[in-house]
Amino acid sequence: IKKIGILTGGGDCPGLNPVIRAVTKTAINVYGWEVVGFRNGYKGLYNNDWIPLDDKSTSGLLHKGGTILYSSNKDNLFHYLVEENGEMVYKDVSDVGVENIRNLGIDVMFIVGGDGTLTSARDFARKGINVIAIPKTIDNDLASTDTTFGFSTAVNVATEALDRLHTTAQSHHRIMVLEVMGRYAGWIALHAGIAGGADVILVPEIPYDIHKVAQKIEDRKKKGKDFSIVVVGEGAKPIDGEVVVRDVIKDSPDPIRLGGIGIKVAQDLEKLCGNETRATILGHLQRGGSPSASDRILSTRYGVAAVRLAAEGKFGNMVTLRGDNMSYDSLENVIGRKSKNVNPTGELVEAAKAIGISFGF
């Protein structure tokens, strides 16, 4: 190996810059490889838009959110919108990407992303490109690895939000509902809910009965606690309803954008309990800004392990964290595996229940 390329695809998350830094520094310091970064995910691969990365250009990145390489959500080169005879049409332009990689003399591509980005990574591996994948998502729902970077930061942000909501809830005897991200997995809601002392946690994995939620709030009032804190994962759904869809992004590999269930929960609770109720949708605050200390460490470990995997010639794999060990799994296995979800009868949910947190069922 003489030269490697790296790109970040899909939604950003805290830890991407530390990964770029770790891959670049390890590649240069330990192996003496040359490194280039493609900008805007696969779009940069298609447009041959890259920058050289070196020790200097990756210094000072550890604490920075986002990605210096930028990212793009709609960047599947196997199904890419291009202009042809004055019309916009979807085409498989992956050969252009392969050609650019070959022309630049890149021996290994490091692809950092979630399921959409990594599906394309697998497809590039099938086309003969040496690929090493690095998983990222704040949702922590990837099955092949224990924890992804970005998750800890998101939980910290949501926990701080809960601390702040507590004091204002108390002052006004209100019910405060906080909607957090996580797609169809309730990891952020569950972790932040426990860390932030929520009274109710609603997660996608446990359909909730709003009357049970209201009952919990009434029980608190009887004990003299006239305010309540409810955390809702964006993919939560009532036993008699559906998830709330905020937006549908046409032709995206990941078209459904969830969001808004927190407002519904707040409206329902105000009617049932009579307390003034407010909803906060935390949104992209969970994705932006400086990575937590543990995400800086985790993303550094992922980056270093990815380079070592390449040096061993183990292409077509994604680096994983298993227990306290960095390991790997083949992209063929990773793609199409069911996402990792909260176990409704698992230890963490049971622990939350033991200290009086309701899941609304």
Ligand code: F6P
């Ligand atoms: O997968 C990460 C995530 O932040 C989800 O938690 C959320 O549902 C989604 O991405 C939001 O996507 P977008 O940035 O396209 O609105």
